[in-house]
Amino acid sequence: MRAAAARTSGHGPIGWVAGVSLALIVAVPFVFIVLQAIFPELGRGSFAKPLQHLPKTLADPALIRLAGHTLLIGLGVVAGCTLIGVPLAVARALFRVPGALVWDVAFLVPFMIPPYIATLGWIMTMQPRGYLQQLTGINLGPLLFSVPGMILIMTLNLFPVVYFAVSRTIEAVGTRYADVGRVFGARPARAFWRITLPLATPGLAASLLLVFALAIEEYGTPAALGTRFGFEVLVTGIETRISDWPIDLPGAAILSLLLVGLSLVAFLIQRRILSGRNFDTVGGKPQAKDKRALGPWAVPVGLAFALVALLATGLPLAAILATALSKTISGGLKPSNMGLQNFEEVLFNAGGALQALGNSLSLGIGTALVAGALGALTAYAVVKGRGRGRLGLEVLAMLPSALPGVVVAVGMILAWNQPWLPLTPYNTAFILLIAYCCILLPQPVRYATAAFQQIGDNLEAAARVAGARPLTVFRRIMLPLILPSLVTSMLLVFAVASRELVASLLVAPVGMMTIAGFIWRQFEQGSVGLGMTMSFIAIVLTTLIPMLLIAALRRFAGARFTGLQ
Amino acid sequence: MRAFSLALALGASLLATSAALADITVYSAGPGGLIDKLAAGYTAKTGVKVNVFQATTGKIMARIESEAANPVVDVLISASWDTATDFARRGWLVAYTSPNAEKVPAFLKNDTAVAQGISALGIAWNPASGTPKPAEWADLTKPEYKDLVTIPDPAQSGASFELTAALQAKDGWELFKGLAANGAIVAGANAEALNPVMQGAKAAVFGAVDYISLAAKAKGESIDVIFPASGTVIAPRPMMILNWSKQQDDAKKFIDYVLSDEGQKAVAATYLMPARADVKANRPLISELKILPVDAAAVYGKRDATLAEFGKVFGK
Numbered sequence: 001m002r003a004a005a006a007r008t009s010g011h012g013p014i015g016w017v018a019g020v021s022l023a024l025i026v027a028v029p030f031v032f033i034v035l036q037a038i039f040p041e042l043g044r045g046s047f048a049k050p051l052q053h054l055p056k057t058l059a060d061p062a063l064i065r066l067a068g069h070t071l072l073i074g075l076g077v078v079a080g081c082t083l084i085g086v087p088l089a090v091a092r093a094l095f096r097v098p099g100a101l102v103w104d105v106a107f108l109v110p111f112m113i114p115p116y117i118a119t120l121g122w123i124m125t126m127q128p129r130g131y132l133q134q135l136t137g138i139n140l141g142p143l144l145f146s147v148p149g150m151i152l153i154m155t156l157n158l159f160p161v162v163y164f165a166v167s168r169t170i171e172a173v174g175t176r177y178a179d180v181g182r183v184f185g186a187r188p189a190r191a192f193w194r195i196t197l198p199l200a201t202p203g204l205a206a207s208l209l210l211v212f213a214l215a216i217e218e219y220g221t222p223a224a225l226g227t228r229f230g231f232e233v234l235v236t237g238i239e240t241r242i243s244d245w246p247i248d249l250p251g252a253a254i255l256s257l258l259l260v261g262l263s264l265v266a267f268l269i270q271r272r273i274l275s276g277r278n279f280d281t282v283g284g285k286p287q288a289k290d291k292r293a294l295g296p297w298a299v300p301v302g303l304a305f306a307l308v309a310l311l312a313t314g315l316p317l318a319a320i321l322a323t324a325l326s327k328t329i330s331g332g333l334k335p336s337n338m339g340l341q342n343f344e345e346v347l348f349n350a351g352g353a354l355q356a357l358g359n360s361l362s363l364g365i366g367t368a369l370v371a372g373a374l375g376a377l378t379a380y381a382v383v384k385g386r387g388r389g390r391l392g393l394e395v396l397a398m399l400p401s402a403l404p405g406v407v408v409a410v411g412m413i414l415a416w417n418q419p420w421l422p423l424t425p426y427n428t429a430f431i432l433l434i435a436y437c438c439i440l441l442p443q444p445v446r447y448a449t450a451a452f453q454q455i456g457d458n459l460e461a462a463a464r465v466a467g468a469r470p471l472t473v474f475r476r477i478m479l480p481l482i483l484p485s486l487v488t489s490m491l492l493v494f495a496v497a498s499r500e501l502v503a504s505l506l507v508a509p510v511g512m513m514t515i516a517g518f519i520w521r522q523f524e525q526g527s528v529g530l531g532m533t534m535s536f537i538a539i540v541l542t543t544l545i546p547m548l549l550i551a552a553l554r555r556f557a558g559a560r561f562t563g564l565q
Numbered sequence: 566m567r568a569f570s571l572a573l574a575l576g577a578s579l580l581a582t583s584a585a586l587a588d589i590t591v592y593s594a595g596p597g598g599l600i601d602k603l604a605a606g607y608t609a610k611t612g613v614k615v616n617v618f619q620a621t622t623g624k625i626m627a628r629i630e631s632e633a634a635n636p637v638v639d640v641l642i643s644a645s646w647d648t649a650t651d652f653a654r655r656g657w658l659v660a661y662t663s664p665n666a667e668k669v670p671a672f673l674k675n676d677t678a679v680a681q682g683i684s685a686l687g688i689a690w691n692p693a694s695g696t697p698k699p700a701e702w703a704d705l706t707k708p709e710y711k712d713l714v715t716i717p718d719p720a721q722s723g724a725s726f727e728l729t730a731a732l733q734a735k736d737g738w739e740l741f742k743g744l745a746a747n748g749a750i751v752a753g754a755n756a757e758a759l760n761p762v763m764q765g766a767k768a769a770v771f772g773a774v775d776y777i778s779l780a781a782k783a784k785g786e787s788i789d790v791i792f793p794a795s796g797t798v799i800a801p802r803p804m805m806i807l808n809w810s811k812q813q814d815d816a817k818k819f820i821d822y823v824l825s826d827e828g829q830k831a832v833a834a835t836y837l838m839p840a841r842a843d844v845k846a847n848r849p850l851i852s853e854l855k856i857l858p859v860d861a862a863a864v865y866g867k868r869d870a871t872l873a874e875f876g877k878v879f880g881k
Contacts, residue, residue, distance in 0.1 A: 129765035227753040243623030329763040330787035413631040511616040
């Protein structure tokens with residue numbers, strides 16, 4: 001596969017770099033998972049008894065049920081994200097929505113809230129005697145603890161993926177093509193359905209695929225919510241096999257491969273939708289980015305944005321903050337029960353809180369840089385390269401989004417803790433960096449791929465005619481054009497990496513604490529308030545740092561930087 | 566490309582700050598504060614550094630299992646005595662009897678393992694829940710507790726499993742059928758079962774790990790722990806030295822330290838029962854509880870069948 005990647009004519013060096021890095025970061029742990037699925041004794045360095053456990057795992061009646069539940073959640077969340085994300089994205093991209101920048105920031109925040117924490121916030125709000133009932137007397141517990149409730153919560157966590165991808169894509173398409181349609185007599189609605197929306201297909205399909213993959217490999221929400229009404233999915237099944245004595249690593253590996261299979265099918269469907277069509281819309285011609293006025297629709301559209309922002313961001317944040325400020329959980333929302341004790345404890349470094357913050361933020365920055373660079377190179381080699389290596393690269397880049405974090409973690413340990421390795425990142429912070437890069441690589445790859453797909457080949461051809469070498473073309477033409485999308489995805493990578501839970505718990509080097517590890521420890525010991533305080537601080541930091549970065553970029557690069565505008 | 570070199574530099578600095586060569590490596594089940602305190606105290610006494618990995622017993626086992634080809638752990642502290650039995654059977658443990666273990670009751674130690682502390686299971690009940698105070702396990706099947714009881718998953722906690730097995734051996738499945746009919750839910754690990762009770766969404770945890778609830782109560786939460794007079798189970802937390810350890814002498818000294826006066830006081834401060842009978846604690850001790858008999862070999866021999874039956878009762 002690597003050799004094939006290298007054959008990409010004219011893009012050789014980039015294909016090589018992407019191929020070797022992906023092989024190291026993604027393929028190695030994945031291969032060990034496959035080996036583990038075949039050889040149950042692999043952890044002990046033995047290839048004995050291949051496939052002996054297979055009948056037992058596959059004959060488990062729970063298997064079909066878990067797979068069915070997973071599919072139900074995945075499709076439900078995709079439908080939910082389409083319903084919420086697409087209309088908002090279209091309005092945002094084509095019209096002057098009142099308070100647009102505020103909504104963008106508000107929709108960014110769900111990325112910064114660990115899904116497990118957001119769900120816990122929802123539970124503490126909606127369960128009987130929760131915050132909602134304490135404040136208003138309404139008990140929505142039965143709605144929350146149900147399959148539609150779980151889909152709704154996960155949708156509110158994930159719809160920003162669709163919102164940002166689709167609004168950016170439609171903005172890039174602009175109104176020019178639709179205007180041409182209008183000139184030929186199409187009415188506005190027809191021009192939108194037949195021209196603008198189809199042209200936005202790459203962004204839409206890519207983001208829906210990502211949502212599907214994220215939803216089926218999500219651990220936090222099914223774990224926190226599903227246990228309350230006895231609903232299990234594949235990931236919780238995998239987690240059970242890995243963390244319940246007796247540990248069943250081969251069984252977990254087989255379930256993981258099933259999950260990968262599901263994602264692969266979704267991936268192939270997405271490719272089929274996109275194949276054979278041309279979505280070039282960035283052709284080097286300047287375009288007017290004028291947006292239209294909403295007119296009488298300004299108020300209802302603004303209200304719709306406000307409602308979604310309130311549900312997706314306001315409510316979980318308020319619940320987290322309320323819990324962080326509560327002296328005791330059982331004390332409820334009374335003024336006498338409010339105080340800053342938890343914040344004091346974190347600032348005075350209870351349980352290594354400050355080290356955990358420092359470690360996680362550094363790891364987040366490192367991961368964003370590595371995954372961003374690698375994602376851009378991979379997407380370039382995939383979209384603009386030639387040769388058979390491309391599909392392999394793309395599959396490799398997509399694989400991690402189908403691998404639950406806990407499986408990546410086990411693969412990492414199996415691969416990098418082999419006694420014969422002369423040098424290994426295992427038991428150093430590097431293993432976390434590699435694990436995060438592996439888990440999060442699909443984000444920059446998706447965003448960059450969608451961006452590259454819209455850049456016409458003629459730009460590159462022109463540069464090559466003018467004598468530019470492939471790397472120069474990449475650096476001087478391609479990279480600047482995709483930079484807004486890439487930076488957006490890197491900020492997401494930073495936010496997710498700095499609070500990644502599952503892999504952190506398992507592969508963290510001994511003695512190293514991360515934000516998620518700290519929070520988990522607090523919950524495990526019943527210190528919900530302290531855990532929520534740390535979550536709140538982490539959310540604020542991971543939101544503020546990217547915001548300041550963007551403000552700085554705007555300042556220095558001026559109007560040339562258009563990310564997240 | 567600049568991003569790459571930046572990342573490398575950053576990574577190098579991370580590498581330098583973590584994983585400074587430790588003298589012994591301890592994997593410990595919670596509570597996290599306790600193992601940090603024990604590690605610091607040991608280092609202050611001996612000058613030997615301790616590297617700690619703290620997680621749930623399950624996560625620790627998964628890590629040891631996947632590290633088996635190249636293990637790094639010297640001392641393991643599990644929350645389930647079953648770990649000690651299992652690892653001894655695999656021949657992974659070093660035989661060691663600490664001089665400080667003299668006052669540890671015989672049933673809390675053997676050749677290869679000794680208890681750090683002990684937790685017991687009880688009913689964690691929220692007095693603000695508007696329900697009468699339960700006294701017995703069976704009370705939670707009464708209509709007053711309809712839809713208000715959580716049970717930690719016996720598949721996820723060794724102690725919950727032993728309680729399930731012990732109560733089932735005593736009275737059959739009737740009690741659990743009654744709980745299921747009364748709307749009790751099986752809610753993940755211990756913390757997940759306790760959280761809804763603290764806020765008042767539920768009234769009681771059936772078989773809560775006591776020290777977590779007692780610590781929450783000390784913090785001012787509205788939580789009481791009740792040990793039914795009909796009996797409960799205890800979960801001694803075994804400490805073991807792994808036979809691949811290259812620092813066995815330091816590892817033995819670590820065990821000695823945990824069993825020293827200072828170490829046992831730290832254990833008691835987290836509301837665990839200290840392993841040594843002569844160390845005081847601010848909570849009910851083993852002598853004050855009725856302990857149900859658990860024949861570990863027999864009980865764990867049919868673990869799968871028991872869990873399957875439990876799952877059937879609760880419609881899982």
